[in-house]
Amino acid sequence: MMGSVKQENTTTIQLLHSALNQFPEKEAVYDGTRRLSYRELEEESNLIAAELNKMGVKRGDHIAVCLPNWYEFVVILFAIAKIGAVIVPFNTRYHESEIEYILNHAKVKVAFFTDEVDGNKLWDSFNKVYQQHNYLKHLITVRANTRLSIAYEEVVKHSEYSEFEKVEVSPDDVAIIMYTSGTTGNPKGAMLTHRNVAFTGSVSAEVLKCTSADVFLIQVPMFHIFGMVPGVLAAIAVGAKLVLTQEFKAENALKMVEQEKITVHHAVPTMFILELNHPNLEKYDLTSLRTGIVAAAPVPSEIIRKIREKMHCEVLSSYGMTEASPCLTFCTFEDDDLTRAETVGRAMPGVEVKIINPENGEEAGTGEVGEIVARGPGIMKGYYEMSEKTREVLSEDGWYRTGDLGTMDDKGNLQIVGRKNDLIIRGGFNIYPREIEEHFYKLDEVQEVAIIGLPDTVLGEVACAAVTLKKGAVLTEAKLKSYIKDKVADFKVPDIVTIVEELPMTASGKISKVQLQNKLKEKMAHRLR
Numbered sequence: 098m099m100g101s102v103k104q105e106n107t108t109t110i111q112l113l114h115s116a117l118n119q120f121p122e123k124e125a126v127y128d129g130t131r132r133l134s135y136r137e138l139e140e141e142s143n144l145i146a147a148e149l150n151k152m153g154v155k156r157g158d159h160i161a162v163c164l165p166n167w168y169e170f171v172v173i174l175f176a177i178a179k180i181g182a183v184i185v186p187f188n189t190r191y192h193e194s195e196i197e198y199i200l201n202h203a204k205v206k207v208a209f210f211t212d213e214v215d216g217n218k219l220w221d222s223f224n225k226v227y228q229q230h231n232y233l234k235h236l237i238t239v240r241a242n243t244r245l246s247i248a249y250e251e252v253v254k255h256s257e258y259s260e261f262e263k264v265e266v267s268p269d270d271v272a273i274i275m276y277t278s279g280t281t282g283n284p285k286g287a288m289l290t291h292r293n294v295a296f297t298g299s300v301s302a303e304v305l306k307c308t309s310a311d312v313f314l315i316q317v318p319m320f321h322i323f324g325m326v327p328g329v330l331a332a333i334a335v336g337a338k339l340v341l342t343q344e345f346k347a348e349n350a351l352k353m354v355e356q357e358k359i360t361v362h363h364a365v366p367t368m369f370i371l372e373l374n375h376p377n378l379e380k381y382d383l384t385s386l387r388t389g390i391v392a393a394a395p396v397p398s399e400i401i402r403k404i405r406e407k408m409h410c411e412v413l414s415s416y417g418m419t420e421a422s423p424c425l426t427f428c429t430f431e432d433d434d435l436t437r438a439e440t441v442g443r444a445m446p447g448v449e450v451k452i453i454n455p456e457n458g459e460e461a462g463t464g465e466v467g468e469i470v471a472r473g474p475g476i477m478k479g480y481y482e483m484s485e486k487t488r489e490v491l492s493e494d495g496w497y498r499t500g501d502l503g504t505m506d507d508k509g510n511l512q513i514v515g516r517k518n519d520l521i522i523r524g525g526f527n528i529y530p531r532e533i534e535e536h537f538y539k540l541d542e543v544q545e546v547a548i549i550g551l552p553d554t555v556l557g558e559v560a561c562a563a564v565t566l567k568k569g570a571v572l573t574e575a576k577l578k579s580y581i582k583d584k585v586a587d588f589k590v591p592d593i594v595t596i597v598e599e600l601p602m603t604a605s606g607k608i609s610k611v612q613l614q615n616k617l618k619e620k621m622a623h624r625l626r
Contacts, residue, residue, distance in 0.1 A: 105447065105474045108266050108291035109178045109330060112298065113139065116336035120309060125333075127357065128168040128341040135336070138172060143259035145176035148252045150261040152207060152235050156181030159203045159274065163187035163196075163210035163219055163320070166341035169239050169249055170319050171329060173209055178272060178291070181264040185274045185286070186320035189214040193222040195284070199276055200226045203286060203481065206234050209249065212241040215344075268292035274481050275322055277419045286481035289322075293422040296474040298330030300445055302337075304427045305388050305413065307361060309336035312385075314359040316345045316368060317606065322423040327390055327415070328363055337361070345606070347371040351381040362389035362410055365606035366396050369412075370544060373403050374567055386410040388430075392417065397538035398438035405434075416441035416513060420490070420497060422475040425450055426511050440510040448473035452505050455517070463507050466514055466529075469499045502529070519610065521550035521558050526588045528560050533591065536584040537562065537577070542570035545600055547608045548591060551618060554626045559592035561617055565600055572596070593621055 113135075116125070121136040133141070154160065160177050162184055164170045177184045185203050187196065187210070196219075200208070208227075212220040220243055227233050236246040272291045276284040313332040317324035319341070332339045340357045342349060345368055353359060364372075369391060372378065386408055391401070392415040404412050411430060414437060417423035428442035436442070444450040451460055452467040461467035472495045479487035490498045502514040514529045521528040530548035537546040544565045550558040562581075566572055574594045582590050601612035618625075 105292060105296050106268050107295045107299070108268055108270075109175065109272055109295055109333075110266055110291075112295055112330060112334045113142075113175055116309075116333055120336045123309070123336065124338050126168045126171050126339045126341065128166065129343070131168050133168055133172075138175070140259065141172045141253060142175040142179060143261065144253055144256045145173055145249075146179040147259050147261040148256060149176065149180055149182065149207065154180060154182050154207060156264050157271075158182045158206045159185050161185045161187055161200060161203070161205045161208035161210070163189055163191070163208065163223070164239055165189055165211075165214055165343040166315055166319050166324065167239065167343065168341065169209075171339065171341075174319075174325075174329070178266065180261055181266050181270060183271050183274055185276070186325065187276075188318070188320050189219070190217060191222075193225065196222040197226050198283060199286075200233060201230065202283075203274055203276075204232050206232065207237065208233060208235075209237045209239060211239050212243050266291060268295070269478075271478060273325070275325075275419050285483055285486055287419045288478040288481050289422045290478055293475050293477060294326050294330055295334075296447065297422045297424050298326050299334045300447060301327040301390070301415075301424055301427075302331040302335045304429065304445060305331070305361060305390070306430070307331065307335045307337060311335065311337040311360045311387070312340060312357055313337055313361045314340050314342070314350065314353060314357075314363070314389075316342045316350060316364060322419045323363065323365075323390075323392060326422055327392075327424055332361075345371075347375045348377055351375065351378065351383065354383050354386060355381045358385040360385055360387040362386055362408075362412075364389065364391060366391060366400055367545065367602065367606050367608070369400055369404055369408075373400070373407055374544065378407065383408050383410070388413065390415045390424075390427075392424075392441075396438075397535055399538050401438045402434065413437065414441045416511060417475075418499060418501075420477045421471060421473075421499075422477065424475065425471045425473070436510060440506075440512045442511065443509040444471075444473075444511075448475065450505075450509075450511060452503060461505075464504050466502055466504050468517065469501045469503045469511065469513075470496045471499065472496045519549075521548070521560050523550075523553075523558050523560060523588060523592075524556040528589050530560075533560070533562070533581065533585055533589055536581060537564060540572070540577075540580065542566050542572045544570075545608065547600055547610060547613055549610050549614045549617065551593070551614070551621060551625055553592075559625075560589070561593040561595065561621065562591040563595055563597050563600060563613055563617060565597055593617075593624060595621070 117135045125135045239249040273289045274286040315328040391412045413428045416426045428437045455468040553559045601609040
């Protein structure tokens with residue numbers, strides 16, 4: 098089924114103005130410091146748009162935003178769109194070299210940022226590039242202590258007019274350049290059009306049956322596609338309220354659900370796990386919760402069941418990636434528990450998903466493992482100034498190669514087997530980490546687990562399981578190994594099982610298997626051949 102014309106031919110500005118026209122005085126955003134109505138969001142974004150115009154920002158120019166989940170981020174997002182410019186979100190954890198690379202690569206003209214986030218001195222990094230490169234014309238700080246740049250607060254306070262050059266923004270204009278993690282080389286800038294993100298935001302809200310009465314909790318960073326599109330833009334698409342949190346803390350999330358009567362709770366699995374395991378979970382009234390998306394990493398079936406039972410929340414699994422802005426598939430409320438737990442559902446309206454043989458491109462049969470490919474209105478325009486990389490993943494007829502492995506059943510339900518790059522080949526046998534991780538998650542003592550491949554001179558690779566335990570839990574590595582031996586074929590039993598205090602995480606809440614692999618190579622060197 099294809100999405101409606103309205104969904105496929107709209108812009109982020111049209112989403113905002115639709116909500117504004119229907120609910121001007123309704124609360125749009127709350128971030129713990131300030132509440133803005135849709136009218137105030139419109140007016141403040143006009144002031145920032147006018148200031149950017151005065152600075153010489155024109156249609157198509159690139160504007161960096163490096164902020165936590167603050168209300169200003171939402172204001173700036175729409176201000177940039179109104180003048181036809183392009184937002185380039187920056188991870189607040191980026192190191193100086195990453196900031197410099199993306200500012201240079203994207204030819205950023207103006208940067209919005211705060212001076213420091215969790216000890217990361219952003220002012221030093223942005224100012225260094227500003228001093229050295231003439232393409233970066235202006236720095237605008239938000240909630241910062243420095244007086245050496247233009248302050249967002251001063252612009253809003255002293256701006257005498259909010260007139261800016263009206264431009265006709267097309268659905269096919271680029272709205273966002275979202276840089277993906279550079280696990281293999283430099284980060285790539287996925288160019289997402291207004292059509293891409295407005296479509297995905299609108300359809301995500303539709304699948305979740307959202308209305309203007311909903312209240313979204315956005316804990317995933319807005320600089321991540323999950324926070325930006327099925328989070329912020331989905332809420333705006335239906336005129337709902339956004340509740341933003343600057344950083345994730347399990348008890349604060351539970352408190353916000355009770356205080357703000359949250360109905361839509363998006364999170365990555367790690368966040369839900371920490372909330373479920375919090376000792377004060379049952380102290381909070383979570384009955385307002387209705388639904389939410391759990392995505393961005395594999396979801397253990399036990400966790401989905403516990404969210405249903407303990408948090409009264411009918412979460413739906415979704416699958417996607419930055420290049421698809423991001424959602425490709427969804428489970429639905431009609432799906433049974435098993436389908437919701439073990440698959441990521443079917444292609445969402447307007448999107449096509451199929452499994453192909455990665456060697457010859459032919460479509461795989463039902464139940465056969467192959468590469469997941471997708472086509473639809475959410476698929477990116479390409480990578481910014483990386484035409485060769487674009488051609489590697491995007492065919493001329495619009496099919497995007499995800500690099501993920503999966504199977505599809507006869508009803509069209511997609512099951513993710515893992516990344517092509519995560520596949521462990523041990524002595525010629527294929528091991529898909531997710532299958533083994535699922536079994537470990539069934540143990541009550543286990544908090545999180547990640548299975549990675551380590552080099553072996555005889556077998557090529559061996560599997561290693563890194564496990565974190567819940568607070569107070571007691572479990573030995575020998576017991577973990579004994580448990581898994583009864584669950585999977587002998588070649589799938591991890592050669593090494595190690596209990597660790599924590600697993601390395603990315604800023605968006607995913608387990609970083611690349612960092613983990615590097616750490617364990619060093620830690621386990623004495624056990625490797």
